[in-house]
Amino acid sequence: MNDIYRAGAAARAARPALLQTGVLQEAIFSSPYFSCIATDAQGVIQLFNVGAERMLGYQADDVIDRITPAGISDPAEAIVRAAALSRQFDTPISPGFEALVYKASRGIEDNYELTYVRKDGSRFPAIVSVTALRDASETVIGYLLIGTDNTVRKHAEQERELLNRVLSDNSVELENARAQADKANRAKSEFLSSMSHELRTPLNAVLGFAQLMASDTPPPSASQQRSLDQILNGGWYLLRLINEILDLSMIESGRVAMSREAMALTEVLRDCRAMITPQAQKRHITLSFPSLAQPFYVHADLTRVKQVVINLLSNAIKYNRTGGSVLVECQQHGERVRLSVRDTGNGLSAEQLQQLFQPFNRLGQEAGTEEGTGIGLVVTKQLVELMGGTLGVESEVGVGTMFWIELAASSAPALQLGEHGVDIREPLAEAPFDAPRRKVLYVEDNPANLILVEQLIARRSDLGMLSAIDGHLGIALARQHQPDLILMDINLPGISGSEVLSLLRADPLTAHIPVIALSANALPRDVRKGLEAGFLRYLTKPINVPEFMEALDTALSLTTAS
Known part of the structure; x- marks a missing residue:
């Protein structure tokens, strides 16, 4: 105890020297917003400002010349800090005041968090900055500890951590739900x-x-x-x-692939008219299409636009009156093109219009003579919207119905060439009557499909057919007979049609032979994957005979040209 008093007396004697250095300014010591605690070289408190009194509940006289800052700090934290510093500096450091100022005493900037203990025993987190005070000869004459109450920030951090945990848990749950x-x-x-x-x-x-x-x-x-x-x-x-x-x-699963390209509505309407005319003739429906002297171009998916127009035309014929009419019109609407299909059918009531785009809802036509799925218009509307367009409907009972679609207008597209540089819009030349028979190899494991294609090929005097029931046999026949064209099923035993194609392309003897896929795998992704794999065409089953024959002619004309 006598040693402490002697140290205190020495500190009091040194206090004027401390104040004369200008390090401790009166403004700092009188601030109520942070604690300023100054000690002598031995760590005994010599100055305890208003902020320290407010934070810790002590009066200055309670601590000056009596205790070190270690006496108002959590002793357990001091032990932990001393152990950490001992390992860091490879020297034993005592878990008291020395642990609080060790780095500062060696001229190292030191800011850390500790827990202060108030006079009433309550505790709060604080951020403390420790500085060694030196005289003119650089001798340490004391230490300054400036502290701020870290309770608010600590609570905010805890709340943030809790929120992060909740968000993380929710994120995991959402991810699991998404995965499911x-x-x-x-x-x-x-x-x-x-x-x-x-x-x-x-x-x-x-x-x-x-x-x-x-x-x-x-x-x-x-x-x-x-x-x-x-x-x-x-x-x-x-x-x-x-x-x-x-x-x-x-569409509902978001897996529909859409190409967006400039296309002429003239060509779409010409194709659709050819496809829909037989249906109209059976019902004695008059079809009126625009002359389109001034062609309209839109930015959309060609295949999907055809699908949409065919569906609208088919419905206009199907639900029309016998001997009625269908009027197709095109108009420019600002930066969009509107295509409308107007029929002279029974029309739709307001209630029916509200239910029009509900899947499988045929609006009371279930008992009628016209077949329908109740899905076509739903698909049509969603396809139009996926292309960035709009589908609308206007109807009057007893007068008829008009469906219209609007798509983004576009400039004229460039000339489209096929894979081998041939204009895909040019008609194919007829094969000479006396031309030698050309060989078609069909790789297919289903007997019924083999017989069907065999009979189709038999109707062509210019073609002969070989067949293989698996991919390995198909490769062997292709190498041996060098067919002009190969038809390939995808789902083959042992090795898939796509793998067979890859092996054919890797072999110089067969790399030049065009291969057409003929498969019951008919999802858009299957078709896209097949074309990307290198099939010249990808035909889906059931076979449409005119389309099948056209594909044969196209492929054979390319081999002739090469």
């Missing part, structure tokens, strides 16, 4: 893809052979033709239903 949703979407997509494949395979045989029988020589009898018409109508309806369900599923 993605998994469910993938499962649904895989199921639909599998379902599509399994349905298309038998449909290919049904529709393919029905088309063959309908075009036989001699032609079928009237009763046979009626039966074939029923088979074909039912088969194409089932295929349309499969396609629309797949389209709707792909």
Whole structure:
């Protein structure tokens, strides 16, 4: 105790010297917002400002010449700090005042967090900055500890940590939910893809052979033709239903790929008119298309625009009155082009218009004679919106209905060339009558599909067919016979059609042979993947005979040109 008093007396004697240095300014010591505690060289408190009194609950006289700052600090933290500093500086440091000022005594800037203990025993976190006070000869004559109450910031940090934990937990939950949703979407997509494949395979045989029988020589009898018409109508309806369900599923899962390019509505309407005219003629519906002397161009997906227009035209014919009319118009609306399809059908009530785009809702037409899925308009609307367009409808009961779509206007597109530099819009030349028979190799493991294509090829006097029931045999036949064209199923036993294509392309003997995919894998991603893999064309089952024959002619004309 006598040593402490002697040290205190020495500090009092040195206090004027401390104040004369100008380090401790009166403004700092009188501030109530932070604590200023000055000690002598031994650590005994010599100055305890108003801020320190307010924060710690002591009066200056309670601590000056009596204790060191270690006496108002958490002793457990001092032990931990001393151990850490001992390891850092490889020297033993005592867990008292020495631990609080060790770095400052060696001229090292020191700011740290500690827990102060108030006079009433309560505790609070503080940020403390420690500076060694030196005289003119650089001898340490004391220490200055400036502290700020860190309670508010500490609470804010704790709340932030809690919030981060909550957000992290929520993020994990959201990620899990997203993963589950993605998994469910993938499962649904895989199921639909599998379902599509399994349905298309038998449909290919049904529709393919029905088309063959309908075009036989001699032609079928009237009763046979009626039966074939029923088979074909039912088969194409089932295929349309499969396609629309797949389209709707792909749109809802956000997996629809859209190309955005300049395209002429003139060409779209010309193609759609050719496709829809037979349907209109059966119902004695008059079709009126614009002359389009001034062509309209839009920025959209060509295939999807055709799908949309065909659907609108088909509905306008289907739900029209016998002998009615369908009027198609195009107009420029600012930076958009509007295409409208107006019919003279029964029209729709306000209540029916509100339900128009509900999936599987046929608006009371279920008992009617017209087939329908109740999905087509839903898919049409969503496809238009995915292309950045708008679909609208106006209708009056007893007068008719007008559907319209608006798409972004575009400038004229550049000339489109095929993969081999041939203008894809040029008509194909007819093969000479006396031309030698050209060889087509069909790689397919399904017997019914093999027989169907064999019979289709047999109707071509210019073609002969080889067949292989798996990919390895197909490669061997391609190397041996050098066919002019290869038709390739995708789902083959042992090795897939895509893998066969890759091996054919890697072999100099077969690399030049064009390969057309002919598959029941008909999702847009399947088609895109096939074309990216290098197939010249990707035809989906069931086979559409005119499209199939056109694809053969296109591929064979390219081999002739090369």
